[in-house]
């Protein structure tokens with residue numbers, strides 16, 4: 001007994017040093033218990049995520065879904081991917097939160113409290129598809145650095161807020177406005193307060209769209225902290241990096257916004273196609289705007305075994321950036337032949353669209369089911385990885401699942 005206490009106290013001393021704090025009631029802790037601050041943080045509990053999600057990075061936190069976890073028509077928090085460039089802010093007080101509109105092309109600098117925003121402007125709710133520009137990066141060859149997203153960095157939730165357009169108009173937009181840039185309260189990984197982890201934005205044409213929101217609710221509840229509480233920009237159909245979380249300032253710029261991750265290879269692709277592995281000069285890179293057409297089979301889970309003679313119903317979602325999905329097809333012979341299947345109209349512009357098909361198989365055995373969406377301008381998903389680019393963006397190759405008929 002004595003000996004165990006001794007060991008435990010010594011251990012506690014080490015813990016206290018590591019934590020930089022005193023451990024109150026330390027000696028009452030059960031044996032084998034690790035103080036909270038020293039535990040490997042469990043992201044599933046921390047962010048209320050489904051434990052089947054994949055953690056790609058812990059610092060900063062980056063977590064993706066699997067295709068079959070995205071089966072809901074509207075993505076709930078527990079299956080929504082999480083993408084951070086820096087450290088999630090702590091101790092946010094929504095009661096004292098403010099949003100400042102400023103910039104060279106703002107008629108005045110104006111600051112709103114969160115309650116001002118909510119009281120002064122009309123509220124709108126839209127289902128908006130947010131896909132990380134790097135979704136699908138893991139397929140690039142030569143490989144691209146960054147989070148190795150497979151297919152799960154996409155979501156479509158209900159977002160409620162005020163139109164950015166209404167707020168910008170209230171502050172006043174000068175004629176020479178070309179871009180808005182957001183500023184947020186997350187910390188740079190270095191913890192240097194002078195550095196922003198990310199400060200992106202959108203051209204005025206996107207900023208002024210009906211569906212571009214300054215949102216304070218996600219799926220009818222306050223936005224979860226990790227997804228931008230208490231205020232985030234939501235610009236559906238564009239790389240989700242445009243949708244700044246924890247927003248406290250929006251600058252109306254008379255130049256293309258030049259914040260961190262607006263330049264170089266970040267969220268930009270070669271203006272002209274390049275051979276895989278090419279080093280591309282900064283001036284030859286163009287900012288990604290609307291995301292390309294894409295789809296995901298969310299049921300069944302890849303690897304499913306189906307009883308012979310049973311028709312298999314597959315389902316999933318399709319989206320096309322600024323455009324709508326006009327046609328949906330599937331193939332069970334590796335793209336040799338395609339069969340058309342119905343795709344629903346979007347709930348609103350920029351929401352993903354749901355498809356369903358009843359698949360019949362000619363005989364038993366192993367099959368891959370491929371899905372291919374075509375947008376309203378007639379552009380379809382490629383069957384293999386499209387244009388290589390230095391950071392591995394915009395992979396919209398067909399999704400496929402494996403099934404076995406027995």
Ligand SMILES: Nc1nc2c(c(=O)[nH]1)N[C@H]1C(S)=C(S)[C@@H](COP(=O)(O)O)O[C@H]1N2
Pocket residue numbers: 080081082083084085086130131132133155184185186197198226227228239240241242243244245246
């Ligand atoms: N302030 C801030 N906003 C941000 C980011 C960030 O790191 N900081 N990441 C961006 C990127 S790259 C993506 S893909 C989306 C992810 O949104 P989510 O974590 O809510 O899914 O948030 C965007 N907004």
Ligand SMILES: [Mo]
Pocket residue numbers: 083131132133134239240241
């Ligand atoms: Mo992203």
